[in-house]
Amino acid sequence: MKKSSTTKGVSKVFVLDTNVILHDHSCIRNFQDNDVVLPITVLEELDKFKKGNEEINYNAREFARELDKISGDNLFNGGIPLGKNMGKLRVELGQKMPERVQLSLYDDIPDNRILSIALYVKEQHPDRPVILISKDINLRLKAKAFGLLAQDYLTDKVADIDILKKDVEEVPLGDDMVEAFYKNNELPANKMKQAFFHNEYMILRGNTKSALAYFDKPSGAFKRIEKHRAYGIEPRNSEQAFSLDALLRKDVQLVALTGKAGTGKTLLALAAALAQEKEYDQILVARPVVPLSNKDIGFLPGDVESKIGPYMQPLYDNINFIKTRYKNTNREYMRIEEILKSEKLVITPLAYIRGRSLTNVYFIIDEAQNLTPHEIKTIITRAGEGTKLVFTGDIFQIDQPYLDIKSNGLTYLSDKMLGQELFAHVNLVKGERSMLAELASNLL
Structure with a gap:
């Protein structure tokens, strides 16, 4: 958070909403030389989140510990x-x-109490900008209605997401250069005017010929890729071919696959994992449980397995689709059955694998757009030797109320890791489920 040009030399006062702390427990360290105010209501709300295994529960506990370290009488004075x-x-x-x-907002709820405290702080500091920081759009709108500055928590927001939305890069070349590329399986890129990221995928396009490639920064050359087949799944377009290359390459330990529904992200990740299952101790496939329509899983009938089943079903659907590539007497079909029964392949909610060792594991995290940047970091920093991490998701389809296209973990990961030696990102654009699904995805 930086000083604006209109208030240069004047420090600000930031009033924090509860959801900012639940998003990032270290947030109070990110406001530079500006003052930070915690409404007492925030501490009251945080107390309700102390118990549990979700990331918000962890953040509530960590913030309480941090506050306890620095607390004293002056905290309230x-x-x-x-x-x-x-x-x-x-x-x-x-x-x-x-x-x-009171005349405008009748309910005595935490949001309105926080707003009242923020307005009080503004009255106490008429010579300084007072800004309410909240990830709740409605609270920010209410604050602005009463003349109070309000903004989202911007520390982990990505400024430019164009790289995550663009189509496949096409590099125009002469047919002779494409021929040379096929012959040598690589082509120096030192004469190209544009710059490329390490592991950036592209199509080398000639007048009559083309080739699939990625840029290898250490050698400064384009490297040729083949259209791999993984456990009965073949790429149907260049983006899927790029994805399988990244998923199967040993030198790429972290992969991000973005794209709308139906582009094959999860299916390709699962097929690649199965194709390499002998090289890993376990295949873990997880996704965050994000209840829809403001309902928690508690409203669902049955035991825990029954409650989480609907959230995991899309993953099982992809496994079943792979199985349909083979007859039930085929070795590959029976192998999938074996690794499911032996729990070498485990499909589970993300919260259930918290704290587990991630050594020599092929770990797929589906629907990663519903994770915070801190959750993404926590997962990656647990990766041990031999582990490969694959994050898939659609950054335009976010179910978490306090995340958006620029602040979700998948966007943050792809932006921060772009160009790193161990990382590859592919944005899948073309849907492959059916013409109907593609039409609906584009128009509805």
Whole structure:
């Protein structure tokens, strides 16, 4: 968070909403020399999130521990310095709801109490910009209606997402150069005017010929890729061919596959994992459980397995589709049955594998757009020797209320890791389920 040009030399006061802390427990360290105010209501709300195994529960506990380390009487009276060249942190006690707020907002709910405290802080600092930081769009709108500055938590937001949306890069070449590329399986890129990222995939396009390639930064050359087949699944377009190349290459340990529904992201990841299952101790396939329509899994009937079953079913559907590539007497078909029964292939909610060792594991995280940047980091930093991580998702189809196209973990991962030696990203554009599914995805 930086000072704006209109308030240069004047430090700001940031009032934090609960969801900012649940998103990033270290957020109070990210406001530079500006002061941070915690409404007492936020501490009350955090207390409700202390128990549980989800990321928000972890963040609530970690923030409480951090606050306990720096707390003292001044936390409620003037504030405590957060460090060198940083502002102060203080807790603001509850304030009577202003009359204009009471007339407009009837309910005595945490959001309205936080808003009232933020308005009080603004009155106490008429000479400084006071900004409410919240990941709740509605609360930000309410704050602005009362003349209070409000904005999203921007620290882990990606500025430019064009690289995640673009179609396959096409590099125009002469047919003679494409011929030379086929002959040598590589082509120096030093004469190209444009710059490429390491492991960036593209089509080398001649007048009458073309070839699939990726850019290898250490050698400064385009490398040829073949259309691999993985456990009965063949790529139907160049994007799927790029994806299988990244999923099967040993030197790529971290893969991000983005794209709309029906482009084959999860299917390709599963097929590649099965094709390499002898090289790994286990294949883990997980996805975050994000209830829809504001309902928790508790409303569903049955035991835990029955409750989480609907969320995991799309993964089983992909496994079953791969099985249909073979007869039930075929060795590959029976092998899938064996590794499922022996739990060498495990499909589970992401929360259920928290704390597990990730050594020599092929780990697929589906629907990764519903993870926060911190959750993505937590997963990757647990990767041991021999582990390959694959994140798949559609950054335009986010179910988490406090994440968006620029702040979700999959976008953050793809942006921060772009060009790294161990990382490859492919954006799949063309749907392959059916003409009907493709039409609906594009038009509806």
